[in-house]
Amino acid sequence: MSDRPFCSVIIPAFNEEQDIEASLSSLANQSYPRDRYEIILVDNGSTDRTSEIASAYADLILSKPNGNVGTVRNFGIAYASGEVIICTDADCVVPPNWIETGVSLLEQNPKHAFGGGLRPRKNAKWVEKYWILNEAGDTTQQRSLAGSSIFMWKVDVVRLGAFNETVTSGEDSDLYERALANGLQVIISPELSVAHLGCPETPRDFVTRQIWHSENYIPDLRNSLKDKVFWLTLIFLGCLASALFSIFTANYFFTALLIAFSQVPAIILSLKRITRSAWHMSSLDEITKILLIDNFYLVGRSIGLLKGIRKKLGQP
Template structure:
């Protein structure tokens, strides 16, 4: 690899007609555009105008009929020519220097994966306010966590050849594929590392409705359970964890009542009450999804 590796930007997209144009315009305006070998949009069997809009922007458009983020990313990985593959989601908007900052750490030969910082667009609904306050898309905490550290796939870059050699993305997974991908690469290349690039900034459109938030929590819980089932060498479920979950459910279940009482006597705020209410919603559906997959071994839609 040269000192100035070439770059492929791969954007998986499913029914993203309302956002893909803004995403592509921002990618094409990157300050490091001269090193971009190609911009690839993988149209993941969309039923709207996603593909047509992408073609109007003059980028490479590939179509992947198998639905799912892993299948779309693998299609992009197979078509990519760059030494470094960079992902951004089709509902996200990177800032002008995103790419330059995201690939800067690859100057060090032992860097395998890099994650940028993702922040929410200004929220307009309670569900969005909850997600923005949680900072759930920010990779700082995920990269440093002791079990299954990872970089969220909506703002990630990695060396193409090691990713191809490791088999790419796991197409059996419909969620948490980024957790599994990072875990597998770091196991295969233990001398290499992943790093956080805080100036590689992307703005992201969060789920806007309560139902979308429930679905997201359910799927994230399922993804975590899949990792527990398939990587017992890293972590095992036991009675202590079950008791801890029960305590969390009780505590978060009661917190909205506590915040309501505080608000009634003038010691609480509407924002804290709203956050506690949505934290209870998220926690409940996350753990329902977790136990569903952990017991059945299958990804299933939320009931």
Template sequence: MIPAYNETAHLGNLIESIRHNLYDLDLEIIVVDNGSTDDTAELAQQAGTHLVKIPKDSISKARNIGAATAAAEVIAFIDADVRLTRSWAVTMKQRYPEIRDHYMITGSRYMIPENPSNLDKYWFEPLSEKEVTYINGGNLILSKTSFDKIGGFDEALSTGEDFEFCVRGRNRGAQINIDRELQSIHDGFPKTLLQFCKREIWHGIGDFQGLHRFLESKVAIAAVVFVLIHLFFIGALLSKAYLTALFFGLLLLLISFAVSRKIFRNSSLGIILHNTPYCYFYLISRFLSLPKLLLNKIS
């Protein structure tokens, strides 16, 4: 089941990877065109997929509609900018009875593309090796029975719906089984700093959708504190309190390093130092999720 919004750049590669690697699996490819304004729907139709078109809505809504459309006993939620590997197909064939018959959510983190960018190598590849407690929504697999028992994705969430889904599933007794043999390649990782910032702004929106979600998000709280320190830094500069400004400037640098060390705690010092500047923009971007959310509500 593939949710897709303006995915002409990637959708064809995903469908080709499915045809090429999953040729011995009996499956249905469902594409939910989530209000695309490009040729996503036409591409999906020409590729012979089961196309469902809906007005633009949350990705959760698109996933839920796709799940309701599916006739199979097992549903694989795959994002349009992902490619599936032969390892995914072989593992899926082996695990199918277990996934079908057990109350569980499975899948795996993404692999980086064959020609990685700087961000791929230093940010996303180390992240893919971390131990996590949830499954990314772009490579998430479970039985239709398990999906219904958990209650589907929360359609009120703009982002973070996969994390919330897994937490709710675990709380309702589902097993979270991360299977690294279910390998997928993510072509949609940002390649530039601007793309990285836009991605993190979008990802952080869910953390500001209600006080409860904000208080549960250490990243959102850290981002707000980080921006407040910037205000103190600017205030000290304007007041010509240069020693105070130096203190706040060093504090910002220390926080960026500490966040990098926290995120990449199992990586080398070189990786942590390399990602310290990225963590600065990561925190700024996560704060900017708040005005982005407010602007979305106004519009």
């Protein structure tokens, strides 16, 4: 097995003591030969026991206390010895054959990059279950790369300039777009899906996560204008803002009409997710929960968009 490509698994981490052991343990117990891959953890300034716990599993622990997640990933890549760069997150648990599967896919498919989706953890709460829509683990919703599961040849990572260091999130989607623009084919495989222990379990946490993901809408407006979700968020926000204004004018019929129309973006997102995941709905309750999740999603994205506007205008 010594002829297998040597791999470097890059993991950014910040205060992950709750999940880091489960994540690293799953990486340390792979079907792929342990002497053919290294685990590199990049600590982004943790104040808990993240690095201490990681020391029992990681081959190399680096410290990069400042910088966005793209900067942290790139810092790890700079120290990587592998021919293959593998990215995941410190709160993800990977299947036992994860590295073996990803490397085999790369070997069999030149000029490709591969990624995986998300599968819910055991006993997932309803927010996670109806967001991921992948209980069996045999489908993926997203079509672009996600930082939780990326497999690429290092020469391709270097050629693309690695991850965008200027954005607070979305560095994985940016890499995906540049990969396609530079002739790489990108395939998202259900076999490479991982369980994300950090998935929000409550509506509040879910909205907070979406706010963070959408704060780059305004700073990265050129790319945002190409994003269908950005336009759906604008429609949703515009309808709710107009509905609020119409309340003050006592035009309640128009208010109700605007609120109803605000559901069009949510319905579009729900239908897209249901179709991509091949989800088989069995009750009205499931439909309601899926639609509710997409409303939470648009609320969070709208708040993030507004925060981006405030920041652009120089307001705290």
